[in-house]
Amino acid sequence: MNVLPLILYAAAGVAYAVHFATRRPQAGRLATTVLVFAAFAHTFVIGMQTMEVRHVPFANASSAISTFVWLLALSYLYLEMTSDERSMGVFIAPMLAGLQTIPAWSPGIERIDPMLDSPSFWMHVSSLLFAYASFALAAVLGLTYVVQFTEIKKKHLGFFYTRLPSLQTLDIMNARAVAVGWLFLTVGVVVGVIWVTQARAAAPDDPNLRAMSLDDPKIFVAVLTWGLYSFAVLARRMMGWSGRRAAWLSAVGFTIVLLNFLPISYFVRTSHTF
Amino acid sequence: MHLFLLGVSHRTAPVDLRERLDFSSRDVGAAVETLAARASAAESVVLSTCNRSEIYVASSEPSRAREELIAFLSEYHQLPRDAFLPHLFTYDDTAAAHHLFRVSAGLDSLVIGEPQILGQVKDAYQAAADRHCTGPLLNKTFHWAFGVGKRVRSETGLGEGAVSVSFAAVALARKIFGRLQGRRVLVVGAGEIGALTAHHLRSHGVAEIVITSRTAAHAEALAAETGGRAVPWSDMPRAMGRADIVVTATGSQRPIITRAEVEAVTGRRRPDPLFIIDIAVPRDVDPAVGEIEQVFLYNIDDLQGIVQENLARRGGEIARAEAIVAEELSRFTAWQRSRRAIPTVIALRQRFDDIRRSELERLETKLGGLPPDARARVDEVTRLIVEKLLLEPTEQLKALPDEETQAVYTEAVSRLFRLGDGSDEPDASPMDERRRRK
Numbered sequence: 001m002n003v004l005p006l007i008l009y010a011a012a013g014v015a016y017a018v019h020f021a022t023r024r025p026q027a028g029r030l031a032t033t034v035l036v037f038a039a040f041a042h043t044f045v046i047g048m049q050t051m052e053v054r055h056v057p058f059a060n061a062s063s064a065i066s067t068f069v070w071l072l073a074l075s076y077l078y079l080e081m082t083s084d085e086r087s088m089g090v091f092i093a094p095m096l097a098g099l100q101t102i103p104a105w106s107p108g109i110e111r112i113d114p115m116l117d118s119p120s121f122w123m124h125v126s127s128l129l130f131a132y133a134s135f136a137l138a139a140v141l142g143l144t145y146v147v148q149f150t151e152i153k154k155k156h157l158g159f160f161y162t163r164l165p166s167l168q169t170l171d172i173m174n175a176r177a178v179a180v181g182w183l184f185l186t187v188g189v190v191v192g193v194i195w196v197t198q199a200r201a202a203a204p205d206d207p208n209l210r211a212m213s214l215d216d217p218k219i220f221v222a223v224l225t226w227g228l229y230s231f232a233v234l235a236r237r238m239m240g241w242s243g244r245r246a247a248w249l250s251a252v253g254f255t256i257v258l259l260n261f262l263p264i265s266y267f268v269r270t271s272h273t274f
Numbered sequence: 275m276h277l278f279l280l281g282v283s284h285r286t287a288p289v290d291l292r293e294r295l296d297f298s299s300r301d302v303g304a305a306v307e308t309l310a311a312r313a314s315a316a317e318s319v320v321l322s323t324c325n326r327s328e329i330y331v332a333s334s335e336p337s338r339a340r341e342e343l344i345a346f347l348s349e350y351h352q353l354p355r356d357a358f359l360p361h362l363f364t365y366d367d368t369a370a371a372h373h374l375f376r377v378s379a380g381l382d383s384l385v386i387g388e389p390q391i392l393g394q395v396k397d398a399y400q401a402a403a404d405r406h407c408t409g410p411l412l413n414k415t416f417h418w419a420f421g422v423g424k425r426v427r428s429e430t431g432l433g434e435g436a437v438s439v440s441f442a443a444v445a446l447a448r449k450i451f452g453r454l455q456g457r458r459v460l461v462v463g464a465g466e467i468g469a470l471t472a473h474h475l476r477s478h479g480v481a482e483i484v485i486t487s488r489t490a491a492h493a494e495a496l497a498a499e500t501g502g503r504a505v506p507w508s509d510m511p512r513a514m515g516r517a518d519i520v521v522t523a524t525g526s527q528r529p530i531i532t533r534a535e536v537e538a539v540t541g542r543r544r545p546d547p548l549f550i551i552d553i554a555v556p557r558d559v560d561p562a563v564g565e566i567e568q569v570f571l572y573n574i575d576d577l578q579g580i581v582q583e584n585l586a587r588r589g590g591e592i593a594r595a596e597a598i599v600a601e602e603l604s605r606f607t608a609w610q611r612s613r614r615a616i617p618t619v620i621a622l623r624q625r626f627d628d629i630r631r632s633e634l635e636r637l638e639t640k641l642g643g644l645p646p647d648a649r650a651r652v653d654e655v656t657r658l659i660v661e662k663l664l665l666e667p668t669e670q671l672k673a674l675p676d677e678e679t680q681a682v683y684t685e686a687v688s689r690l691f692r693l694g695d696g697s698d699e700p701d702a703s704p705m706d707e708r709r710r711r712k
Contacts, residue, residue: 023431024428024429025428148449152446152449152450152570153564153570155572155576155579157446157580157583161449162434162435165452166448166449166450166451166452167449167450167451167452167547168450168451168452168547169452240544240545241545242545242546243545243547243567243568244567
């Protein structure tokens with residue numbers, strides 16, 4: 001079922017690339033339309049899975065990635081529609097398609113576990129996934145900022161210069177994405193701590209719950225991520241770390257998020273393996 | 275009805291002649307009205323910019339229109355014919371439309387792709403349309419030309435990139451700051467290019483323009499001209515600390531802005547970018563200033579380099595723009611051809627309808643006994659039969675691929691159905707047709 005959104009994300013990626021290269025408005029409108037259809041199809045897929053397992057599917061790594069991709073697509077569409085700026089699509093859509101290959105290739109088995117069937121668990125995971133989607137956007141905006149900055153600074157006003165938005169626009173959008181992501185990351189981590197306290201009281205012998213501490217690689221990296229983005233938010237306000245520094249911080253931050261998402265989820269056994 | 279164009283442009287006439295034939299400084303509307311009063315120009319539009327004066331007319335006799343337009347130009351501008359005759363160009367029908375499409379696309383401009391021309395063409399048309407001096411032919415042709423201009427703008431890079439130093443500086447500022455509303459500008463020195471750049475920045479809505487010059491009177495004069503504020507020369511560092519964009523254009527022989535001075539106003543105290551445009555030769559700003567993280571430093575050579583690149587890039591887009599013009603022109607001529615078939619089509623329909631009516635009249639005695647609704651149905655059915663019979667031939671006649679074939683076919687149709695001698699005269703109205711037949 002995850003294949004249809006994958007095909008549509010890939011098609012949107014091609015359309016965004018054509019739009020970026022040729023700057024034809026029709027190609028841009030087509031790209032957005034295809035992405036909207038992809039997001040609809042993905043909503044349908046996730047809706048079906050939700051009905052099947054009675055909660056939003058994110059209890060295994062593949063379905064969590066699928067939900068992350070869906071949230072990222074929605075966040076990006078929101079950004080595009082509010083800023084009227086399509087040039088980021090050429091970076092986001094391939095990322096959506098690339099990540100979506102994982103759930104399409106191996107969907108994983110979504111376990112129905114009564115322990116996970118609680119509103120705070122649901123809030124924990126959805127907040128974190130939304131935070132990561134925001135960080136993904138921030139990272140793309142940050143890298144784009146660096147590209148545009150380099151073109152203007154080095155006076156090579158070439159291919160990207162004409163196609164990318166202004167530095168100011170990119171910086172403001174990056175700041176917003178980081179702030180929103182940080183807020184959701186904080187909520188996700190706090191709710192996670194509350195949930196694990198409640199769950200431990202209900203099932204004191206569960207090995208996973210017992211292992212949930214800073215020694216756990218996934219939790220450790222998540223806290224590290226929180227530390228880094230907290231620094232990014234504070235440094236912007238207090239130390240004037242905007243522009244290129246903020247851009248690099250959000251790129252490094254998202255690399256850590258991806259590290260937590262992919263290798264750690266798949267190859268390291270953690271307390272978060274359900 | 276034929277499209278006819280007569281005019282002078284920067285390609286055919288020197289500037290002093292263009293000035294003498296200029297309509298834009300006087301009332302273009304009055305010129306159009308004077309022109310429309312002449313018998314040979316049923317419709318007319320006068321396009322007048324600093325690079326061209328062109329008169330577009332719809333006329334049934336282009337050769338007569340030519341003579342009348344020359345006389346009009348001579349009278350209106352009080353110039354002897356011989357003064358401008360060698361510089362005139364004239365185009366008929368397709369060539370005239372081709373010229374208008376190229377003009378609207380910016381392909382005939384002095385600076386290829388310049389954006390103002392499309393607006394000027396629209397204004398010229400509007401001035402004529404407001405005075406009811408345009409009709410079916412010019413309405414269609416000009417609206418088509420607006421479409422061509424828009425297509426070229428959106429599908430090619432012909433109008434892209436600044437092609438003057440001051441525009442290049444403004445374009446860069448927009449890539450750094452996005453909207454320029456609310457930004458502060460410091461102009462150091464009161465020279466011509468500095469003033470021009472200040473004007474461009476002002477038109478993009480910057481919040482404040484501060485001007486400083488070693489000669490306070492110069493700074494004050496430029497401040498008055500641009501709606502800015504003059505500050506003493508000694509206040510420059512403080513003004514730079516508040517500015518987002520600094521334009522320097524002094525005649526100083528050595529740099530007046532050093533790295534240390536700029537560092538003192540940037541860094542942690544001021545995280546926002548600072549865009550410094552150094553237009554002066556020799557340079558006013560120490561090149562090392564450009565190494566500061568949030569400072570973007572461009573000198574006159576950098577800006578001129580951008581202008582040259584943009585001009586070269588525009589040159590590379592000409593072929594694509596010409597292809598769009600050619601494509602639209604072929605669609606336009608197809609429309610014109612279909613239009614030429616209209617009188618024949620009208621005459622043909624009239625002939626068939628006359629036959630239908632006379633047959634119904636002949637049968638009146640037999641049909642007279644029918645109830646009114648049945649009688650009306652007979653009328654309706656016969657009318658529908660005639661329409662259906664003529665639908666296909668009409669479409670075919672309109673869609674014929676070239677003028678010669680169309681002339682042969684319309685002639686054949688006219689003869690076969692005895693449509694009368696004047697049936698191939700374009701734009702004959704149904705009323706004219708009826709009158710002729712009586």
